Structures are given as C-alpha cells and as structure tokens.
Amino acid sequence: MGRSYGDSCLLKDGNLLVTTSMNRLLSFDTTTGLLTAEAGITLGQILDFAVPLGFFLPVSPGTKYVTLGGAIANDIHGKNHHVAGTFGCHVTQFELVRSDGSRRLCSPTENPDFYAATIGGLGLTGFISWATLRLRPIVSRMIDYEGIQFHGIDEFLDITRQSQHVEYTVSWVDCASTGKNFCRGVFMLGDHSKVPAELKPSPEPKLIFPFDAPGFALNHTTVSLFNTVFFHKQIKARVKALQDYEPFFYPLDKVLRWNRLYGKRGLLQFQYAIPWENAREGTVAILGEVAKSGLASFLAVLKAFGDVPSPGLMSFPQPGITLALDFPIKPDVTFPLFERLADMTRDFGGRLYPAKDAAMTASQFQTFYPQWEQLARFRDPLITSSFWERVTGDKLAL
Template identity: 80%
Template sequence: MPQVETEQTQQRLGYEPDAPTGPASFESWGRYPAYNANIIPIHWQGDFLDAASKLHNGALPVGMGRSYGDVCLLKDGNLLVTTGMNRIIDFDPETGLLTAEAGMSLAQILDFIVPRGFFLPVTPGTKYITLGGAIANDIHGKNHHVAGTFGCHVTQFELIRSNGDRKLCTPTENSDLYAATIGGLGLTGFISWATLRLKPIVSRKIDYEGIQFRGIDEFLDLTEESKDIEYTVSWVDVTSTGRNFCRGIFMQGDHSPKKDELKPSPESKLVFPFEAPSFALNPFSVGAFNTAFYHKQIRKRVMSLLDYEPFFYPLDKVLHWKRMYGKRGLLQFQYVIPWEYAREGTVAILKEVAKSGLASFLAVLKAFGDFPSPGLMSFPKPGITLALDFPIKPGKSFPLFERLADMTLEFGGRLYPAKDAAMTARQFQAFYPQWQEFARYRDPLLTSSFWERVTGDRPTL
C-alpha cells in the first residue's frame, strides 16, 4: 500500500519534514526537562541497524514526543526519531487486522481506517502519538474497564535488537520479549512494525451523556452504574472545597449504531499563538474556569450525539496548547490506587492538591477495570486513576509532587512513567518492584533519561 502522507502532520506538530539532523533540542510535551540530543531520523528498518552499528553511547527510539516527562528524552544521547516509518504494510477488512510501521501516528491510522468502518480498540486523549509509542507506553483510554490497554489488542510485532537480531513477538512466540516490550518504554529494542486488531464502527458519532456529580461517592455510584457503557471518564474540579469538593462531570458514551457517513477528520486550524505569561494560570483564573466548566451544563444530565473528535481528542483541536503553561512548561501527575484504598486515597490526594494552592484545570478521574495487561511494566491495574496537569512553579511544584507520590505509595498505588518528570528512584522502584526483572530484557544500547534517573542503569555498549 502507498506511504501515508505525513508532512501536514509533522508541520502542525512543530516538526519539519526536512529538518536538519544532528545536535538539537527535542522537547517532551511537558517541556521539562530541556535536553539536547543527537537527532537521527529513521525512515527504514535498515536505518536503525546502520545507526546501531555506529553508536556506542546510548540511544532511544522516539516518536512524536507526546510523553510528558523524560521517557522520550536522552540527555546528550542519540534520539532515533521514527516518524518517517509511517507506511501501512497490510490491512484485512474481514478480520480488522492492520499491520503498519511503528512510526505511523494514530491520527494517520484513523484517517485510513475510519472511512473503512473501523476504529482504534483503545485510544488515549491525543491522536498525535505513534503506533510504537502506544505500545512502548501501553496506553490506556476511556474504555479500560471493557477493553484493557492498547497492548491487549496488539497481536504481533517485530523487535530489532541492536546486535541485528530480529524477533517476531507474539503472546506465544518470544513471549518474554512481547511482555517486556509492551509498556517497556522503548528500551527492549526497535519496534519496526506491529499488527493491531481494530474495532468495527458504522458511524463517526458517539451517543454521549454528561452527568454532573458532587463528591467522590456520587462518582463511584456513576462508575458502578455505567459498567456496561464502553467509554467513561470524568472531569473533576480540584480547586473547590467545602460542599463543592470533588464536584465534576461524568462523561460516558458508546459508538452510535446508526449508520452515518464515514470520512477522515478535517485538519485542525486552531493554534495557541503565544507563550502564556507565568502568572496567567493561578488559583483565581483556574478556579473561575472550573466553576464555568461545571456550570456549562444547565441540567444535571445532558444527552447528545457527538463526533468522535471532540469526545476523544478535545485538546487536539488547539495545536500547541501546552503553550498556555508558559515557557517553564508543565508537569503531569497520574496515579492509580487499587480499589481497597481508592476512595480514601483519592480524597486525601485531592485535599492535598487543594491545600497546595497550585492550579490544575485539566483533571481527569476514571476507573480502571479488572482487565490484565500483557505488559510486564504496564501502569494500569484495577482501581481509580487521577491525572492532573500543573504549571511548573519554582519551589512549589516538585515538593508537592514528592508528597503526592509518597501518598500514592502509602495507598498501594503507582504512577505512570509516560506522564512523569519528578518521581524519585526510591518511589519508582517501590511502584514497580519488577523493574530488575524487566532490566534483563533491556537492549544494551538503549536507555533514556527517565530510566537512568530512576534506576541508575546505563547502556553497556
């Protein structure tokens, strides 16, 4: 099949298709930390093997840089940028199996599959990530309680090791590398291509319902009531206290069964135009936004028919929205706490956030189901997950994050490496005690700033 056009996607994300290679700055989505690296574009499988034979100071395959912290960074190392590997290899409309190169973005996959009556089995809150990145971080979405993680739907992939070994990885063939690579942060080898089992649809529309709730107990009741609905997620106000503590909007939906025109999504034309000043996001402005957002629903329950774009990817509508956090960037904090302590832990952490005075208006609360991931290092487990975005405030943000991470640990939870720029080595190794087992599968050439920060492990080539 023909190569899928990527120039528009690269330009709207800030990457130029013919950008010079060599030493340059490569930002994660959170823009912190800021590191330089040697940028090496990868267009074919052979490019990786050629690069691997010449590099002896560490390398990391990366996609579109949408991880929030340093899992996609390697300070003064070699970043192997895979977005040039964006070709579809095979598609079977009878089985819904799509095989594509790992540098293809979810946006490009959607443009191909939606007109053919299919959708992604699991999707995160942005479509601007690569297939390889989705596997390496074992992403989750609004339907974890019924579909599990992205890795649950990856039937096979090819993993190329820096010594030239090529491994076909499936649940039954090279199953140890299969498990280590799903959620393996790009450290087990170079994913050249993967096969994904898609979900059939007949419409772009989502049967949507938004429900206002007040308090964690109402959220938990709605979670229980919606077990048979495919997609559920909640926005929660983390600035309010008293009777408005933990108020929010519970959003749920299913793919519409009514046949509708299936067509690719239009290109987004909205761009956040400038770096917002550091004082723009403060408790007053964010509190006002949260109040307005909660009350935008006039009624407690609202039902409508939504296109899938605003339902799954509301932030993708505004390109470069991270600029609203200013030049210092942002930090994201995401935990999962198991059901045994989920209510108690969530209330305690939300109170700690409100007490801190740090502003977060992108707060997402949802439940993870009992749907095991095939990944050795995968983040989700049954319980409640909360994701918060904060502007970086010197002297305040990192102490808060350390407190929140320790509280998460006390409640038996863990943090999501793909969203992290702050957890300590002590915390990571407690969250993921299997890390030493995983380290046995790390390719000797591959490493990342995150991995070195939380383990002290270095490349051996």
C-alpha cells in the same frame, strides 16, 4: 512523537531515534480488522485510513498524536479500560530490532518474554519496526454521549458502578474547589452510535495557540474561575447528545500547541492508579493535598480502571481509580508537591504512570514497579533514556 510529558522519550547527551518517517501501512484485512503498519505511524493517520472503511482504534488515549510504537511502549489506556483493557491487549505481533542487528518476531506465542517486556517497556527493549493491531468495527463517526454532574467522590463512585455497561467513561473533576464543592465534576459516558452515518476522515485542526502565556496566567484564582464556568456550562444535571468522536476523544487536539498555555517553563503531569480498597480514601486525601498547595489543575481527569489484565510486564493500569492532573512548572512549589503526592500514592498502595512522569524518585519507582529488575534483563544494552537512568541509576557504559 516526542510528546510524553516526562523524560521517558528523552536522553541527555545521547542520540534519539525518531521514527515518524516510518509511517507506511503494510496490510489491512477488512474481515478480521487486523492492520499491520510501520511503528512510526500515528493513531491519527490510522484513523484517517480506517474510519472511512468502518473501523476504529480498539483503545485510544486523549490524543491521536501518538505513534503506534509509542502506544505499545507505554501500553497506553483509554476511556474503555474497564471493557477493553490496555492497547497491548489488541497488539497481536510486532518486530523488535535489537542493537546487535537481530530481529525478533514477538507475539503471545513467539518470543513471549520479549513480547511482554516490550509492551509497556518504555522503548528500552529494542526498536519496534512494525506491529499488527486489531481494529474494531463502527458504522458511524458519532458517539451517543451522556454528561452527568456529580457532587463529591461518593456520587462519582455511584455513577461508575451504574455505568459498567457503557464502553467509554471518564470524568472531569474540579480540584480547586473546597467545602461543599469539593470533588465536584462532570461524568462523561459514550458508546459508538449504532445508527449508520457517513464515515469520512477528520479535517486538519486549524487553531494554534499563538504564544507562550505569561507565568501568572494559570493561578489558583483563574483555574477556579475556569472550573466554575466549566462545571456550570452544562445547564442541566444530566444531558444526552450525539457527538462526533473527535471532541469526545481528543478535545485538546483541536488546538495545536495548547501546551503554550502553561508558559515557557511548561507543565508537569501527575497520574496515579490506586487499587479499589484504598481508592476512595486516597483520592480524597490527594485532592485535599492539591487544594491545600495553592496550585490548581484545570485538566483534571478522574476515571475507573477495570480488571482486564495486560500482557505487558510493566503496564500501569490496575483495578481502581486513576487521576491525572496537569500543573504549570513552578520549581519551588510543583516538585515538592509531586514528591508528597507520590509518597501518598505509595502509602495507599498505588503507582504512578512512567509515560507521563518527570519527578518520581528512584525509590518511589522501584516500590511502584518491583518488576523493574526483570525488565532490566530485557533492556537492549545500547538503549536507555533519561527516565530509566533517573529511576534506576543504570547508565550505559560507552
């Protein structure tokens, strides 16, 4: 869909392969939940088909405007990583078309090396033409939701430990506040409702952000005010509700072109995964550095990754804590901050998410992903990206 926050889906002075017209459903088995579709179909289109039949995605990111092929290429993760692992864990097979015209059926048992390299391989190993995904059954659109306010990283970690039995967990964290409000947030938990209810497709979103906001609109003061309001909109410390899956999984999707809020220069996202042994210390240090910078993110997502292994060679998640922050682009401030944060992530033994990156250096990437040289051996000789060229120096000789 071209919606990666960085340049993994771009190529300067090159040709882009656009797959969104390849969006046909090819087969679906209601007994096993196995769905086969062309790789240009979006997760939203899969949901429109599957939800009325009583099925849901096994793993979903924070937007449904992602193609099936893109979900595989970035080995996306969701709020249930601690129980379900990454998207690739649920892909049973796919066809990989190479630039020499060859077609490979890839699965854990057939061409397993290409299967592993392609899951999380950033689209570099070839063209995914179709894939088979195992869906999970549901009986309702509704989510049994619980929201819990927390004050500080230790409360977040306590709730995380106590909620391992809940399928979906994620937190919003206030990264603008300091002092007694440092690292306060709202922990959000959910399970698919077990009470049967009407299953129907979602309506199309009607709200569109109408213009590019001025560059000064998102500043430390306005974000701090937003964060205070957001934290206190939940009047009680703990609330329970029955919530439709759309606002639970895809709160931003209800406003099309929401990215215009960041102005004409756009936004950068910084997302790390730091292993458990350094997760608390690293999160406190990085949030402190963000608070010092004068920049602030109101879309700050904090959650725990589990230990379900991915079949992908280059998968991003690892057991520990992940934090995702969105910032408006202010060249003299944002990029230096990102370099400092990436170095801090490296020092704490973590890594950054290539699917959302526009700033990490070659040395940082190669430290985070020492297996990149193994991926390079599977890269299609006629396929590259601006991201790959930036972090490896490996350019096509055409």
